Amino acid sequence: MARERTGRRVPVDRAGPADLAMRSLGRRGLPMQLAAVLVLAPAERGPEEVARVLAGRLGGVRRLRQRLERTPPGGGRPVWVDDARADPARHVRQLPCPPPGDEQALLDLAAALVSEPLPADRPGWAATVVTGLAAGRTGVVVVLSHVLVDGIGGLALLAAVVDGAPAAVPEPPRPRPAYPVLASDALRSRARALRRLPAGVRELRDATRAAGRARTPPAGPCSLLAPTGTTSRAAAVAVDLGRLHAAAHRAGGTVNDALLVAVAGALGALLAARGEAVDPLLVTVVVTARRTAGTDRLGNATTPLVVAVPVAGSPADRLARFAGTVRAARDSAAGPSLPALLGPVFRLLAAAGAYRWYLRRQRRFHTLVSNVPGPDRPLALAGHAVERVVPLAVGEAGNVTVAFDALSYAGTLTVTAIVDADRVPDLPVLVAALDAQFAALGAPAAAP
Structure with missing residues (x-):
C-alpha cells in the first residue's frame, strides 16, 4: 500500500463528474480552457520578476503540480496524481504585445493563447507575461484547463498569487495510490451512488428543467x-x-x-x-x-x-x-x-x-x-497594482x-x-x- 513519508496512507483524490465532463468536451475543436487577463500598472520591478513570482506562487498550489491519470480496470474514476517532474518555470513565458500595445491588442493575444491547447505532458496551466503595453503597463495572461477549475476556483488561484497571500510551501510529491486502495475506494463510491439513487433521479429531473429541456x-x-x-x-x-x-x-x-x-x-x-x-x-x-x-x-x-x-x-x-x-x-x-x-x-x-x-x-x-x-x-502582483482583470473562456x-x-x-x-x-x-x-x-x-x- 502506498504511503507518504509520514506513514499516512496516500489519499485518493478523484476528478469529479463535472471535471470529467469538461475533459470529454475538450477533445474536439477548441479546448475547454479559461483565462484571466491582468493589466498591471508600471512599477520598479520588471517582467522577469513578475514571471518569477508567478512561477513560485502558482507552483506552490498542489493541484497545479498534478496530472489527471486513468486508473486500471476496477480502479474507479481518474485520479489526480502528483507529477514528480513538475517544473513551474516551464509553465511561464514572456511575449511582446503586438502593436499598438493597447488593451485590444492584449485581448487579441489572450484569445489566441487561451485557444491554444495546453501541453498534455504537464499540469494544465500556463502563464504569459506580456511586455510592451502602452504607458509602461505589463499584461499577464493565466490560462487554466477547465478540468482543473471553474470561475470560482479560478478566483481562488488568483487570491493565492497576488501580493499578501500566505506563502505556499510546496510539499514533496506523493506516491500514486496503490491499486487495492483505488479498488476499495471505487467500491465504496459505487455503494454511495446506489444509496443516492432516489436523490439522483430528483436531481436529474431538476437539471433537465434547469437546462430548458x-x-x-x-x-x-x-x-x-x-x-x-x-x-x-x-x-x-x-x-x-x-x-x-x-x-x-x-x-x-x-x-x-x-x-x-x-x-x-x-x-x-x-x-x-x-x-x-x-x-x-x-x-x-x-x-x-x-x-x-x-x-x-x-x-x-x-x-x-x-x-x-x-x-x-x-x-x-x-x-x-x-x-x-x-x-x-x-x-x-x-x-x-x-x-x-x-x-x-x-x-x-x-x-x-x-x-x-x-x-x-x-x-x-x-x-x-x-x-x-x-x-x-x-490587488497587487509583484509590486504592480492590478488595474484590471478581464475574464476570457473558450x-x-x-x-x-x-x-x-x-x-x-x-x-x-x-x-x-x-x-x-x-x-x-x-x-x-x-x-x-x-x-x-x-x-x-x-x-x-x-x-x-
Whole structure:
C-alpha cells in the first residue's frame, strides 16, 4: 500500500463528474480552457520578476503540480496524481504585445493563447507575461484547463498569487495510490451512488428543467446560431459596478439581471443591424453551486439555467419585467449539471462525437453568460497594482457564435464578449451596443 513519508496512507483524490465532463468536451475543436487577463500598472520591478513570482506562487498550489491519470480496470474514476517532474518555470513565458500595445491588442493575444491547447505532458496551466503595453503597463495572461477549475476556483488561484497571500510551501510529491486502495475506494463510491439513487433521479429531473429541456420553447432561428470554428476574438466593456447595482436595485433586480438585460439588448441591436429580429432571446446562465473555493477545493461546481430575456422595450422597462427570473429558476433547479449527473453516459456520447453533433444543431439557447463576483478591493502582483482583470473562456461552442464572461473587480464589472471570428465580423457593433445598453441603465463605461 502506498504511503507518504509520514506513514499516512496516500489519499485518493478523484476528478469529479463535472471535471470529467469538461475533459470529454475538450477533445474536439477548441479546448475547454479559461483565462484571466491582468493589466498591471508600471512599477520598479520588471517582467522577469513578475514571471518569477508567478512561477513560485502558482507552483506552490498542489493541484497545479498534478496530472489527471486513468486508473486500471476496477480502479474507479481518474485520479489526480502528483507529477514528480513538475517544473513551474516551464509553465511561464514572456511575449511582446503586438502593436499598438493597447488593451485590444492584449485581448487579441489572450484569445489566441487561451485557444491554444495546453501541453498534455504537464499540469494544465500556463502563464504569459506580456511586455510592451502602452504607458509602461505589463499584461499577464493565466490560462487554466477547465478540468482543473471553474470561475470560482479560478478566483481562488488568483487570491493565492497576488501580493499578501500566505506563502505556499510546496510539499514533496506523493506516491500514486496503490491499486487495492483505488479498488476499495471505487467500491465504496459505487455503494454511495446506489444509496443516492432516489436523490439522483430528483436531481436529474431538476437539471433537465434547469437546462430548458422541459418547458422552454426552441430558440428562434437567427444568425447568432451557426456552426463555429476554432478561431475566437474577444472585446471587453467595463462599467461602474456601484451604479449598475443601484439601477438593478431600483428595478427590484440584481446585477446579474441587469447584465442579462444589457446582453440581450446588445444582441438585439446586433441582429437589427443584420436585418434580423428575435424576441425573446434564450440565454444560458452559468450558476455556481458554491460561494467560495480554496486551492484545496478547486474543480467544477456549476449548473446551467436557460432563461428567456426580453429584447423589445427600453433597458429599464425590460429590467423591471425580467427582475427575479434567474433567482426563481435557480431556486427551483439547484444541483449538479446534466452532464455531471449523466456521468459515463455523457462522456461516452462526447467521445463518440454525438454531443458535439447535437451542440452544432441545438435550438435551446442563443448565447451563454457567466458572471463571477471577484475581489472588491484592489490587488497587487509583484509590486504592480492590478488595474484590471478581464475574464476570457473558450471551449466547444457548437453553434453558439457569441458568449459572454463577466467578472467584478474593485468596483468595476468587466464584460467580455467572445465570438467566432468568422461568424461575427461585426464585433465592434456588438461592443458599441453593449456600451449603450449599460449607459441606458444608468451605468456608463468605467474610467480606464
